[in-house]
Amino acid sequence: MPESDAPVRLHDYFRSSASYRVRIALNLKGVAYESVSVDLRTGEQRDAGYRALNPQGFVPMLEMDGLKLNQSLAIIDYLDARVPEPRFVSRDPATRSRQLALALMIACDIHPLNNLRVLHYLKRELGVEEPARDDWYRHWVREGLVALEAMAAEQDGQYLGGDTPCIADICLVPQIYNARRFEVALHDFPNLVAVDAALTALPAFAAAHPDAVAPAG
Known part of the structure; x- marks a missing residue:
């Protein structure tokens, strides 16, 4: 290397x-x-x-x-x-697949639709006004979080990675931060909110x- x-x-x-x-x-x-x-x-x-x-x-x-x-x-x-x-990704094949799936649900299915360049394109090229852009953001975040919440409910341990943070946890915290910035209601996602609270208390986060x-x- x-x-x-x-x-x-x-x-x-x-x-x-x-x-x-x-x-x-x-x-x-x-x-x-x-x-x-x-x-x-x-x-x-x-x-x-x-x-x-x-x-x-x-x-x-x-x-x-x-x-x-x-x-x-x-x-x-x-x-x-x-x-x-x-380790951020388990060596166990089944656990590894689950951790990567959760991370990719955030990094590929939620985040790209809501990053700055997309929001700028909606504004500058398509003329979408701010209230509609915010609705766009909240829609795609909520849709993604619904699936994540269901999977988080099945997880043992205080994090998505179980007892230690994994790659999915690393992806989750920034997404929850952004959801709060754009005033996405999180009361329907108690498992994700609990995981986020546990993670953000860690010094590294x-x-x-x-x-x-x-x-x-």
Whole structure:
């Protein structure tokens, strides 16, 4: 595996769900890193300098071991291989499949429909007014959380990963944070709310919270 003496550097936006996931993962693994802010509000992710590092122009992007890693779940998978404990994905095939399914339900089925570039497209290209955009957001979040709630009800332990946080838990907390930001009613999701409360009490999750890493000013 390639390694480097260079510092681990996370290109990050404090409210990005995907970046939030990677901050949690780095904290859980005990990997110290330098945060480099990429302000999505001003379009810094489209600057030529950043595109040279990450042609997709998304955050997060992690520089580690001489590599430039993108896509949050791929970064989390790399960290799981690079720093074996604590594990984010079980070695047991059935448990592994369940954990990945839960994570992908969030990362693939909920989050992409509601990220900043989609909301901007609805506003700028399609002329959708803010109340309708917020309804769009809440609809897709609620639809995804209904399925997650049903699966969470079947889980033993205080987290989606059981007694220790897994990749699904890393994905859940940023999604619940965003749901609250957009005033999605969560009273129908008591299991998810309980898991989120247990997770956000952990130091690794608390230190990754957007309020803890927000730029000054």
